Amino acid sequence: MRSGKMKDKNILVGIAYNAYDPVTGRNGERVSEECVEQTAKEVLAAVTELGYSAFIIPLQRSFMSFLHRLKELKPDVLINLCEGFLGRAQLEANVAAALELLGFAFTGNDSRTLALCLNKFKTKAVLKSCGLPTAPSRLVVSPDQKVDLPFPLIVKPNTEDASLGIHPESVVHDKEGLERQVRRIFELYEEPALVEQFIEGREFNVAVFENSKPQPLPVSEIDFTTMPEGSPKICSYEAKWFEDDILCQKTPPVCPAKIDEGLQKKIQDTAVAAFENLGCRDYARIDFRMDQKGKLSILEVNPNPDISLNAGYARALAASGMEYKHFWELMIENALKRKGKE
Ligand SMILES: Nc1ncnc2c1ncn2[C@@H]1O[C@H](COP(=O)(O)OP(=O)(O)O)[C@@H](O)[C@H]1O
Ligand SMILES: [Mg+2]
Structure with missing residues (x-):
């Protein structure tokens, strides 16, 4: 046999x-x-x-x-x-x-989790109702809608991924910039814009995989320390995909992130809680920012992250020895x- x-x-x-x-x-x-x-x-x-x-x-x-x-x-x-x-x-x-x-x-992931997580605003609503941290935001559905949040803000398409529609100008500091970026999202993507509080600070992400239960891999950090002066410290489309672009070269991922055990555990526990509360299965990657006071916010949950050999998920697997x-x-x-x- x-x-x-x-x-x-x-x-x-x-x-x-x-x-x-x-x-x-x-x-x-x-x-x-x-x-x-x-x-x-x-x-x-x-x-x-x-x-x-x-x-x-x-x-x-x-x-x-x-x-x-x-x-x-x-x-x-x-x-x-x-x-x-x-x-x-x-x-x-x-x-x-x-x-x-x-x-x-x-x-x-199954179709329900994929559909939910593609909608960043709805995902944030679920995270919030589960007591998980996420930055204040508004969903802007028409170009003349007022936004009652303090600047700086970041304007993103609500239902895209892979940093589509996210460029240095997406970070706005005044009403004119905000209106311009919202219009841009409507014109180019024909979908509502997610206007979110811009979190100045460190960026982490955690890959989670399911092996009987969800298990977090080592935390990864995007190192913004060598970003050119004046460029917002974000993973824009250019930073994520154009290897020859300076914005890509100046946003290297570091895995495992250089953080103490306490912070590592806090980020990993929050990522696993997000994975469970959004009904994820098999694998996902959760993106975070941390403000100057050390407060964490979940930016989004990626139920279908880039899983190629040179992307973050595989890097985290390698860092864990898997x-x-x-x-x-x-x-x-x-x-x-x-x-x-x-
Ligand atoms: N609220 C925010 N504060 C600071 N940076 C942000 C914020 N939202 C997004 N970013 C930056 O933009 C990048 C892409 O945004 P994200 O919400 O993760 O969308 P995507 O699905 O395109 O990856 C993040 O990795 C981060 O660098
Ligand atoms: Mg992301």
């Missing part, structure tokens, strides 16, 4: 990702989407190394063709890396929802266990 382990390796793993579409994707903000293909290749290499048979299924312009491919190839489990559809992050949850309706075992491929093995097991329970 085959051993349990051998039997496990007989399963077929599909890796689904959303392919960048030059027609529907937004010009100039495509790097984050283009990178998913590279992630899929890295995940393929990792699961192949584990001994699984695996293949990649790109989600392109036709959702129907994607489903046909799934039906043909019949994976036992899918690694769902899809961050949207047709260049729209707002459709990220719909992809997971379709997989749920079709009864696929898949890794990553191999990338073993992380994926655990996620595959989680997905199969869930399916078994249905």
Whole structure:
């Protein structure tokens, strides 16, 4: 008889990702989407190394063709890396929802958590009602809406991710700047703007993964100490995605963060509480800022973070001593266990 382990390796793993579409994707903000293909290749290499048979299924312009491919190839489990559809992050949850309706075992968060967390304002409302810290903010739904918060503020699209729409000018110090940035969000993204108190201070993020229960990885910090004078200390789109940009070079991540044990534990406990209260499963990354007085605020919860080898999540795995491929093995097991329970 085959051993349990051998039997496990007989399963077929599909890796689904959303392919960048030059027609529907937004010009100039495509790097984050283009990178998913590279992630899929890295995940393929990792699961192949584990001994699984695996293949990649790109989600392109036709959702129907994607489903046909799934039906043909019949994976036992899918690694769902899809961050949207047709260049729209707002459709990220719909992809997971379709997989749920079709009864696929898949890794990553379910459609409800993906949909909730994409909406930063609603996520903040849930965090707040659970007693978790998040900065004061207003959802601006029309260009003439008044905002009763003191400056400085930051203006972000409410339902995007990957720092889309976040640039140095997004930090505003007066009414004119605020109005200009709100208009920009409406024009470019056709969605409400989230206007949030700007927190001057350190930035941390924590990757959390589920292994029977949620477990935090070492805290990571974005080091802003060498940022050019006059540039707001934020992870803008340029800082996150353009390796040649000075803003990227001057925002290096440091993992593990150089913080004392007490702060490390406080950030990790808060991240795990956010993970649980938002109904996350498998993996997520929680972003924080800390003000000058040491008060922490959760900026957002990322239920589908960049999980490529050169991004923060993998860096945190490496810092904890967990191999990338073993992380994926655990996620595959989680997905199969869930399916078994249905
Ligand atoms: N309230 C805030 N105070 C200070 N910086 C912020 C604030 N909100 C966002 N930022 C900066 O903008 C970056 C992106 O914002 P975030 O809310 O994490 O959205 P995204 O989904 O695009 O990552 C953060 O990593 C941080 O550097
Ligand atoms: Mg973020």
